[in-house]
Amino acid sequence: MTKILNMQNISKSYYMGEEEIEVLHNVNLTVSTGDFLALLGPSGSGKSTMMNIIGCLDVASSGKYLLSGHDIDELDEFELAKVRNKEVGFVFQSFQLLPRMTAMQNVELPLIYTGLSSSERKKRAQSILERIGLADKMKNLPTQLSGGQQQRVAIARALVTEPTILLADEPTGALDQKTGAQVMELFEELNRDGRTIIMITHDENIARHARRVVNILDGFLTEKEVI
Amino acid sequence: MLLESIRMSWENIITNKLRSLLTMLGIVIGVASIIALITIVQGATNSISEEVTALGVNKITVNVRGTPLKQGLSEQDMENIAQVDNISGLSPTIPGTSNIVYEGKVKENVAVQGKNEVYFQSDSSLLQSGRPINILDLESKNQVAVIGGDIAKELYYGLDPIGRDLMIHGTTYTVIGTLTSSSRFSTTSNNEAVIIPYTTALRSLGVKHISSLDVFLLDTNFADDTVTDIERVLHSTFNYKENAYSIFNMGDMIESFQSMMSIMSLLLAGIAAISLVVGGIGIMNMMLVSITERTTEIGLRKALGATPNTIQLQFIIEAIFLSIFGGLLGLIVGSLVAYIATILIGVGFSIQLSTIALALGFSAIVGIVFGYTPARKASRLNPIDALRSL
Ligand SMILES: Nc1ncnc2c1ncn2[C@@H]1O[C@H](COP(=O)(O)OP(=O)(O)OP(=O)(O)O)[C@@H](O)[C@H]1O
Numbered sequence: 199m200t201k202i203l204n205m206q207n208i209s210k211s212y213y214m215g216e217e218e219i220e221v222l223h224n225v226n227l228t229v230s231t232g233d234f235l236a237l238l239g240p241s242g243s244g245k246s247t248m249m250n251i252i253g254c255l256d257v258a259s260s261g262k263y264l265l266s267g268h269d270i271d272e273l274d275e276f277e278l279a280k281v282r283n284k285e286v287g288f289v290f291q292s293f294q295l296l297p298r299m300t301a302m303q304n305v306e307l308p309l310i311y312t313g314l315s316s317s318e319r320k321k322r323a324q325s326i327l328e329r330i331g332l333a334d335k336m337k338n339l340p341t342q343l344s345g346g347q348q349q350r351v352a353i354a355r356a357l358v359t360e361p362t363i364l365l366a367d368e369p370t371g372a373l374d375q376k377t378g379a380q381v382m383e384l385f386e387e388l389n390r391d392g393r394t395i396i397m398i399t400h401d402e403n404i405a406r407h408a409r410r411v412v413n414i415l416d417g418f419l420t421e422k423e424v425i
Numbered sequence: 426m427l428l429e430s431i432r433m434s435w436e437n438i439i440t441n442k443l444r445s446l447l448t449m450l451g452i453v454i455g456v457a458s459i460i461a462l463i464t465i466v467q468g469a470t471n472s473i474s475e476e477v478t479a480l481g482v483n484k485i486t487v488n489v490r491g492t493p494l495k496q497g498l499s500e501q502d503m504e505n506i507a508q509v510d511n512i513s514g515l516s517p518t519i520p521g522t523s524n525i526v527y528e529g530k531v532k533e534n535v536a537v538q539g540k541n542e543v544y545f546q547s548d549s550s551l552l553q554s555g556r557p558i559n560i561l562d563l564e565s566k567n568q569v570a571v572i573g574g575d576i577a578k579e580l581y582y583g584l585d586p587i588g589r590d591l592m593i594h595g596t597t598y599t600v601i602g603t604l605t606s607s608s609r610f611s612t613t614s615n616n617e618a619v620i621i622p623y624t625t626a627l628r629s630l631g632v633k634h635i636s637s638l639d640v641f642l643l644d645t646n647f648a649d650d651t652v653t654d655i656e657r658v659l660h661s662t663f664n665y666k667e668n669a670y671s672i673f674n675m676g677d678m679i680e681s682f683q684s685m686m687s688i689m690s691l692l693l694a695g696i697a698a699i700s701l702v703v704g705g706i707g708i709m710n711m712m713l714v715s716i717t718e719r720t721t722e723i724g725l726r727k728a729l730g731a732t733p734n735t736i737q738l739q740f741i742i743e744a745i746f747l748s749i750f751g752g753l754l755g756l757i758v759g760s761l762v763a764y765i766a767t768i769l770i771g772v773g774f775s776i777q778l779s780t781i782a783l784a785l786g787f788s789a790i791v792g793i794v795f796g797y798t799p800a801r802k803a804s805r806l807n808p809i810d811a812l813r814s815l
């Protein structure tokens with residue numbers, strides 16, 4: 199198993215006027231291909247901050263972060279965008295589908311930024327939607343889909359670029375228990391097929407679906423070995 | 426990528442139809458007024474130029490006021506002028522006033538002018554019917570006359586005057602032709618005129634001099650040189666007296682008239698362009714609102730791999746779209762307004778391709794200039810803040 203993500207002594211501080219507040223303290227984390235990792239912590243513990251750094255939406259204040267061989271600190275805005283497009287598939291708590299686009303068009307979206315031709319995009323989007331069980335909903339707008347279906351479309355959108363990691367922030371947060379469980383089943387299935395997943399949650403029951411659970415509390419990481 | 430940006434911009438515009446339309450309004454008004462103003466002024470300029478040109482651009486007119494000793498030009502003077510280069514013909518005018526009579530009906534104080542064959546050759550539309558004065562008439566000093574339409578009506582009623590008698594200054598002439606109603610811009614009216622051979626006029630009207638002379642040019646490009654040469658001849662003819670004559674070059678007048686009108690149309694277009702700038706500010710405002718509304722969307726696109734350039738391109742294209750659509754709409758509205766106006770004023774309607782290019786080019790530039798700042802703002806949005814804002 200190859201290491202695809204490596205964080206060494208990552209710290210993150212925010213400035214509130216003059217005052218510097220450190221919200222991540224010397225975090226170390228390694229993720230290998232095929233991992234299914236849950237980042238578990240209460241509100242305000244620094245989960246979203248971690249997710250932003252992992253997903254290259256933000257850069258750490260200090261420390262070293264390697265993702266798929268890219269030294270993230272070294273990259274400029276343009277290169278960061280390319281890394282996000284290629285290496286990271288985001289799944290958000292509130293789905294974040296564009297309301298005026300069909301399921302199909304939403305799934306195609308990241309491929310536009312990859313620079314693929316329209317026909318190639320359609321082919322890929324279609325096959326991933328079929329794979330995820332939404333073959334008959336491709337022309338639906340987000341408002342014409344249930345919450346669970348919307349999140350599945352969002353997952354399809356995250357997967358369509360074949361990213362190195364699937365990065366999910368509270369993916370079941372906006373869903374009822376039953377549909378939430380279905381989404382978790384889908385994640386487990388994707389992981390069995392070799393997909394690397396990092397999932398952020400405050401819910402222990404959800405975290406239980408992962409193979410590894412990393413606890414985060416007040417900006418410190420601790421990992422207990424499971425199984 | 427460009428194609429995708431265009432598609433995305435287009436979709437955003439049509440989902441906000443009313444707002445997009447209102448945003449475009451400033452550009453529509455700006456472009457419409459530019460097109461309308463330029464077209465109307467151009468139409469008027471063309472119509473006036475055409476009518477004036479019809480009076481003759483290849484013509485220099487010499488008006489003689491004379492001196493106490495010499496009241497006008499003699500035939501000899503005219504021959505001297507004819508020696509000047511670049512002259513194709515001379516048409517003198519012998520001014521006279523006389524009562525004219527046909528079968529006891531008298532018309533008093535009619536302008537009876539002596540002219541030659543060149544006068545009729547210079548403008549084939551002068552003659553309405555009959556024949557013009559020809560060289561034979563001049564050589565033989567024939568008693569023939571070409572008369573204006575009003576005179577034909579007043580003296581001959583419904584009859585065809587050609588071949589009938591006309592008594593001028595006590596002698597009998599034969600009517601050989603009638604004149605066409607004169608142009609609006611002509612200095613003299615042909616409707617009330619009687620024209621006879623100038624040789625006949627010199628002999629029998631009691632006027633012994635030529636008061637004005639139309640000089641027809643071979644090549645209008647050398648009009649200025651010809652004017653100078655004629656001046657030299659006239660100068661010595663009138664013994665170097667000031668103000669004895671004046672020379673009027675029709676070509677000069679048309680040129681200065683046209684350049685005056687084009688300055689005027691530029692001035693008007695410049696004023697109209699101010700509304701384009703106002704329209705541009707409208708576009709900028711709408712773009713800023715739209716970016717604020719779509720903060721989350723922009724954040725999401727960035728998370729999915731949109732680079733700042735891509736985002737900027739998308740918003741600039743949107744601004745250009747708005748301004749170009751506004752420009753096209755303005756083009757249609759402006760053309761319609763100009764079309765109706767030119768019909769009402771009674772001048773020709775034609776839109777120059779350069780006018781269209783100017784208006785559309787200008788509106789595209791407005792789009793780029795006023796779209797740039799909002800687009801840049803969008804491209805710099807931090808995706809984290811953007812995604813949090815929901
Ligand atoms: N831009 C910021 N400026 C200042 N402080 C911030 C900023 N973003 C986050 N923080 C602080 O960092 C800490 C961690 O925030 P974070 O959003 O990572 O928590 P979280 O674990 O995601 O919480 P939740 O489960 O409620 O989403 C919090 O104390 C928060 O106040």
Ligand SMILES: [Mg+2]
Pocket residue numbers: 245246247
């Ligand atoms: Mg959070």
